[in-house]
Amino acid sequence: MASQNDAPIVSLLTPYKMGNFNLSHRVVLAPLTRLRSYNNLPQPHAILYYSQRTSPGGLLISEATGVSDTSQGSMNTPGIWTKDQVEAWKPIVNGVHAKGGIFFCQIWHVGRVSSSVYQPNGQAPISSTDKPLKQQMGNNGAEEPQFTPPRRLRIDEIPHIVNDFRLAARNAIEAGFDGVEIHGAHGYLLEQFMKDKVNDRCDEYGGSLENRCRFALEVVEAVVKEIGAERVGVRLSPFTEHEECGDSDPKALGLYMANALSRYNILYCHMVEPRMKNALEVVECTHSLVPMRKAFKGTFIAAGGYGREDGINAVAENRTDLVAYGRLFLANPDLPKRFGLDAPLNKYNRQKFYSSHPVIGYTDYPFLE
Numbered sequence: 001m002a003s004q005n006d007a008p009i010v011s012l013l014t015p016y017k018m019g020n021f022n023l024s025h026r027v028v029l030a031p032l033t034r035l036r037s038y039n040n041l042p043q044p045h046a047i048l049y050y051s052q053r054t055s056p057g058g059l060l061i062s063e064a065t066g067v068s069d070t071s072q073g074s075m076n077t078p079g080i081w082t083k084d085q086v087e088a089w090k091p092i093v094n095g096v097h098a099k100g101g102i103f104f105c106q107i108w109h110v111g112r113v114s115s116s117v118y119q120p121n122g123q124a125p126i127s128s129t130d131k132p133l134k135q136q137m138g139n140n141g142a143e144e145p146q147f148t149p150p151r152r153l154r155i156d157e158i159p160h161i162v163n164d165f166r167l168a169a170r171n172a173i174e175a176g177f178d179g180v181e182i183h184g185a186h187g188y189l190l191e192q193f194m195k196d197k198v199n200d201r202c203d204e205y206g207g208s209l210e211n212r213c214r215f216a217l218e219v220v221e222a223v224v225k226e227i228g229a230e231r232v233g234v235r236l237s238p239f240t241e242h243e244e245c246g247d248s249d250p251k252a253l254g255l256y257m258a259n260a261l262s263r264y265n266i267l268y269c270h271m272v273e274p275r276m277k278n279a280l281e282v283v284e285c286t287h288s289l290v291p292m293r294k295a296f297k298g299t300f301i302a303a304g305g306y307g308r309e310d311g312i313n314a315v316a317e318n319r320t321d322l323v324a325y326g327r328l329f330l331a332n333p334d335l336p337k338r339f340g341l342d343a344p345l346n347k348y349n350r351q352k353f354y355s356s357h358p359v360i361g362y363t364d365y366p367f368l369e
């Protein structure tokens with residue numbers, strides 16, 4: 001791509017209209033758990049963290065945020081199910097809006113990726129199954145205790161969880177967020193239903209693709225009814241096997257969901273690249289997201305392992321509308337500007353991804369001079 005005077009146009013930095021939102025560029029902040037929300041309460045230091053990563057007309061997705069007191073699997077992840085949590089999010093959202101950013105809240109339930117120490121009354125975590133994770137520690141790099149074997153959800157309990165997502169979405173709008181992203185990726189509760197290597201149910205929530213996707217789509221439907229399809233995105237990672245959650249036919253799963261989500265007219269579908277073995281590890285892979293991108297009618301966001309050049313190419317070749325950046329945005333608060341100038345990037349400090357420090361490895365990454 002070139003402009004009239006032959007200066008190269010950085011496709012990632014061209015404007016894009018996403019539903020009612022006028023984005024000034026295509027570089028999205030990916031959802032990033034940072035474990036700095038003490039007692040599940042978003043903290044004032046997050047105001048600076050998110051506003052540092054805001055540019056006028058830029059899209060930000062919050063770290064995964066719990067929908068209920070059974071949704072947590074780590075220490076110090078934020079929630080959005082209590083009044084105090086909603087109030088605590090408000091100044092953070094205001095900080096993003098003050099700089100002209102567009103802010104979506106990623107709402108999640110971890111399901112079996114949890115321990116009874118994070119559960120009310122020390123109960124077992126819930127899931128589609130009672131099969132425990134084999135590994136003993138979380139593979140997100142955080143220091144986590146042993147996972148506790150989960151309890152299989154009864155059918156009559158499922159509407160309550162759907163309702164928790166609905167209320168969380170309502171709370172997110174009350175906190176001022178522009179919309180929500182339903183976390184249907186990375187081996188957490190919704191994926192524990194969607195993927196056949198974990199879901200071993202024999203009822204209408206297990207077996208066929210239609211049955212396995214039923215729960216996630218019930219959540220989508222409830223959230224859409226509550227806040228409107230134009231404010232709803234969904235994140236999926238059909239190919240990724242994070243937290244031992246794989247599927248025997250990930251392409252069919254991705255296509256099924258892309259088509260189903262189109263029918264709900266949701267704002268965006270955010271998919272993790274097949275090259276992501278888990279949330280962080282890139283491997284060789286011949287699959288692509290293009291069939292899902294073609295099947296989904298709304299805005300498509302691709303994520304996982306992107307740098308400047310392949311992000312530019314993906315947008316220029318229309319393989320995606322937007323690109324979400326995780327680690328590079330974590331370490332480069334002014335990432336869109338650096339991409340525009342092709343400036344050098346700060347290196348991320350993996351040791352500090354999940355520390356609870358309110359500044360170090362969080363808000364101390366330098367901006368360009």
Ligand code: FNR
Nearest residue numbers: 030031032033063064279304305306325326327353
């Ligand atoms: C993540 N990732 C992630 N994904 C998600 O859907 N919700 C989350 O809360 C988190 N949390 C999280 C924390 C940290 C510290 C990292 C590094 C990653 C995955 C993330 O959104 C993204 O998909 C991956 O980082 C891969 O993209 P990059 O980093 O290669 O651009």
